Amino acid sequence: MVYFYIIIFLLHIMESISGxxxxxIGIPILSLFVGTEPALLLVSTAGHVLCAVVFLTQYxxxxxxxxxxxxxxxxxxxxxxxxxxxxxxxxxxxxxxxxGLIVTFVSAREIWRRQIKKEEGDPPRWLVYSSLGLGxxxxxxxxxxxxxxxxxxxxxxxxxxxxxxxMVSVWLITNTISMLFRLFVLKAYTREIWYAVLYSVPLVxxxxxxxxxxHHKISDKRFVNLVxxxxxxxxxISIASAIFLFR
Numbered sequence: 001m002v003y004f005y006i007i008i009f010l011l012h013i014m015e016s017i018s019g020x021x022x023x024x025i026g027i028p029i030l031s032l033f034v035g036t037e038p039a040l041l042l043v044s045t046a047g048h049v050l051c052a053v054v055f056l057t058q059y060x061x062x063x064x065x066x067x068x069x070x071x072x073x074x075x076x077x078x079x080x081x082x083x084x085x086x087x088x089x090x091x092x093x094x095x096x097x098x099x100g101l102i103v104t105f106v107s108a109r110e111i112w113r114r115q116i117k118k119e120e121g122d123p124p125r126w127l128v129y130s131s132l133g134l135g136x137x138x139x140x141x142x143x144x145x146x147x148x149x150x151x152x153x154x155x156x157x158x159x160x161x162x163x164x165x166x167m168v169s170v171w172l173i174t175n176t177i178s179m180l181f182r183l184f185v186l187k188a189y190t191r192e193i194w195y196a197v198l199y200s201v202p203l204v205x206x207x208x209x210x211x212x213x214x215h216h217k218i219s220d221k222r223f224v225n226l227v228x229x230x231x232x233x234x235x236x237i238s239i240a241s242a243i244f245l246f247r
Contacts, residue, residue, distance in 0.1 A: 016211020081140015
C-alpha cells in the first residue's frame with residue numbers, strides 16, 4: 001500500500017491546483033501494483049475526501065449555472081457507464097486503451113493549437129460537446145471522465161479558481177453516486193480499502209494545503225495550458241498501462 005500513499009499525496013497536490021487529475025492519472029498507475037478495481041476504489045474514494053475539502057473551502061466560487069448544465073448532461077449517462085462497467089469489467093485493458101487514445105488526441109490537439117499555432121479561441125463545438133458526452137460515460141465507468149468533461153468546462157469558465165470550485169463540485173456529486181453503486185450493487189469495497197482510505201486522510205489534507213498555495217501562484221492563461229498538459233499525461237499513462245495489461 002506504500003505506492004497508494006505516495007500516489008495519493010503527489011496527485012492530490014496536483015488536483016488541489018487544477019481541480020481534477022487524481023483519478024485519471026492515479027488509477028492507471030496504481031492498477032499496475034494492486035489491480036484495476038482496487039485502484040479505482042482506493043483512488044476515487046480518497047479523491048472524494050479531497051473534493052469535500054476543496055468544496056467546503058471554495059464553494060462560494062462555484063459557477064452554479066455551469067455546474068447544473070454539466071450535471072444535467074452527465075446524470076443520464078452515468079447509468080450507461082455503470083452498466084458498461086458491470087459488463088466489461090474483464091476487458092479493462094481495452095477500455096483503458098480506448099479512453100487513453102481519446103484523451104491523448106483531444107489534449108494533444110489543444111496543446112498544439114495553443115502552443116504551436118498560437119490560437120487563443122475555444123475548440124470547435126463538435127469537439128466540446130462530444131467530449132462532454134464521452135466524458136460522462138467514462139465518469140460512470142471508471143471515474144476517469146474528467147479529462148474530457150474539462151474540455152467543455154474550460155470553454156465556459158475562464159477564471160481558474162471558479163473552474164476548480166465548479167469541477168470539484170461535479171466530482172463530489174458524481175463520485176458520491178458512483179460510490180453508492182459500487183458499495184451496494186457491486187459490493188466491491190473491503191475492510192482493507194476503507195482502512196487505507198482512512199489512513200490517507202492526513203496526507204490528503206496536507207496535499208490540499210500545498211496545492212492550494214500553488215494554485216494562487218498560476219495565471220489563468222498558464223492554468224489552461226497546465227490542465228491540458230495534465231490531461232495529455234493522463235492519456236499517455238492510460239495507454240501505457242493498457243499495453244502493459246495486454247502483455
